[in-house]
Amino acid sequence: MGDFKVHRVRFFDYMPSGIRCMAFNHKTHRLALARLDGSVEIFNFSDNFFQEKIIPGKDSQSIEAICWVGERLFTASLNGGITEHDLVNLRPKYSLDAFGGPIWTLACNAQGTHIAVGCEDGSVKLFEVHPENIQFERNLDRQKGRVMSLSWHTSGAQIAAGMLDMIRVFDVKSVTSSGKSYCAQNAGGSRRRVRRRKCVVWSVVFLSDHTIVSGDSAGKVQVWDGNMGTLIKTHQISKWDVLCLSASQDENSLVAGTSEGTVVQFQFLASTLVEAEKEWVRTRTLKPHTHDVRAVLELEQIIVSGGMDTQLVVRPLMDKVEIKSQDTAPRKIHFPHRRLVSCAEQAGLLLFQFPAHLEVWRLGESDGHGRPGDRLLVRRKPEKLLQLKRKGEEQISCSALSNCGGWVAYSSVSSLRLFRLQCDNNHLSIVKISSLPKFLSSAHQLCFSADSSKLFVASSNSTVHVISLSKSECKLVHSFKSASGCTEPVHLLAPSADGAWLATANGACEIHIYNLHKLKPHCSLPLHRSCPSAMAIHPTTNNLVVVHADQQIFEFSVVEGRYTDWSRKLQRVGLHPLWLQRDTPVTHVTFNLQNPAQFLLHDMYMFCLVDQSLPLPEQRDQFFNQLTLKSLSEDERKSRIHAFKICKRFQPLLSMFMLKDGALVVVERPLLDITTQLPAPIGQKKFAT
């Protein structure tokens, strides 16, 4: 496999934020997810659950509800505003005050014509959706107490609203403010209610047969008759709160998430084979989380849940599955599929990106050599050189550190900042460069060229700006417009080491290569159906290695403008099934400087050294064969060896780099560390503990 000196970095204290709410778009198969810190993430469920986009949040904005209207995304916040997000430029498009105090819930009707919001002051407000914006239409009958949850009937004529101790059905179509409204008193229904606090109806679902299902703080899922306002059935599923509910599209199944971290499924079944009458029956209890489940979705045969323990869990239901395969395995998404760490490979510095600040660390040093597997003594400890707080209340969306360690750049939604770092022995100075061109107000991705003389800024409308850096001034060299006219944001940038080429990948899966000497677009790669998750240009051969979210690997010769022979061979032979079954995307590609035939890939659970000089594994070959190879004789080893060498020692892996001196840097983030910092879980008594 090759021997490397490894810097094992565990001082990146990255702490993901808890998941607050989710919405799924059935047409585009995109999941929108809002976190407690106000950031919104878009996952593509038809592309291996790849995290396509991240819209960074604002400190003052805590999102409470999210919904899709067609392909537009709306969120509601506790600061009283409804925000539409611009999914092309990855920023809030506009924000509208509903004037009802904090908004707890947001729901769009099935027709996509109206949005209803539930406010703190007890009003339900209707907004009409226009192509460009939304407009306030009217208030529904105002109630006492906050409106915690809303659900439209599929006809769009009625809305069910969950409040404190009450569920109310509003008639939307009638001319008067509220035609008929039934009051389901005592939604809590518990006899102890008098002594207890008021029961909060955290979630309601209005089914098309006028059944209302509610989940409340008394731990009950209750089924109501929406026409008469009578209780049909009560399921006590938890001693704590039922926080969220979601019904499948065919309305045969329903899931509820509780404070205990359980997800309970209900199905609409006939209780006996003979009876034709169906009722809601509790069928499954899953425990995907350790903390509160704040958001849950039931899609076709998949339950998606997220909560305070910050991970997104996608769990296929094994109803009609006979064979275990990649599609039936549950998966957990812990970390963003995005680069949070940058490395100055010459200077041995690391840049860590947090939502509110940046940190620059110098790697430690060790002396002496050891045998493989030895732990080397650290001569100089890693050292935190700098903590850079961001300005304003917008979160940092991307950052970059130059190869020489002399430049740091970061961007939020509305500002781009560049700093010059000077580090002599123990003295560090930082100077803000203020002479940046005015139009550079934000970036989707930042990258420095290999010789640190240029900064590449991926900006709105797929434009890439090239800025030359010098001590005296920074000026724009050229702006590359998107060659295909696509406006999707660029999420990957890969410059070549000789400074001649720049490759960009955008959300529409396009990869373009630009010539930096002639300042012209050079060529585009054939479109692959899956989004590129990592790419890099080889320092000597100028071959572009691209890894997609569906785990496919391509190698493209930039100079010749075609796929290399190795890449064609790989496509012909096909990747090993075990490689394709991994459930986290490759997030970084680096090259082995000592051996030009090798490149390194990593995902969250492993890193892989691909040796292009070795034969590719056949479908039936043993894929993880490191241990077997060790025990074989020299001759046998030669016949069994293949190109993919996998190391799973470092987990969970956030980033991996190769320094100039050939040492590897692996950045780990132990999940245990995250767990110890999470908010308090529910305490449950377990027998015999």
Next chain:
Amino acid sequence: MAKKQHGKTGIAMDKRKNMKISENIYLGVASSEDDDDEAPEEVTFEDSKATALRSMKQAIDSVRREKELLKEKRKKRQELFQEQKKRKLLPDNILEEIDSTVPKKPKVSEVEGQGKEKKRRRRYKRRSLKGNCSVMRVQDQSLANKQQQSALKFIQSRLYGKGTKRTTASQLLSLENKRALNKTAAVQFVDKQWGLERKEKAKKFKKKWKTKQGSGRD
């Protein structure tokens, strides 16, 4: 102990009691005279009387001093309370404005001696004026911000407030550890009975230890 008792009884102490004390002292002196028969009778009656009187005087003085100290203490406390109340109040000009907006009875002439009484009366009146409203400055906090804070507080109290039976992360981990097939050392070992400082210390140590373990694994 003695001081405390004095403090309690001292308020109601009168001359008759003082007499009693002096009698006791006198008796004490007499009894001591009876006790040592062998000792040479060098102390004259006059001397002993003088010492007795002196000690009596001292006792009375100390009682009086105690009383005065107590008085002073009370006075200081009273002043402190008043100052605190004043600090809690809004600035005078704002109070004046609020007062002026409401029709008021003609002002009583301000005499230094009546100052306290007047203030008290004024405060009382404002309370009755307020009803459900409270006076606050707009610039301190925008309405939206305040509402947002209260909404967040609502969620916090609902999910993490009283009666929600939350534990800590370390307890969850230890429970997991206990139920696991192969048990390991606790992730965070803390004793409930430890003080806050020691708990912090333990946490820090644990963190260090964990990173050491982590680096030692490769």
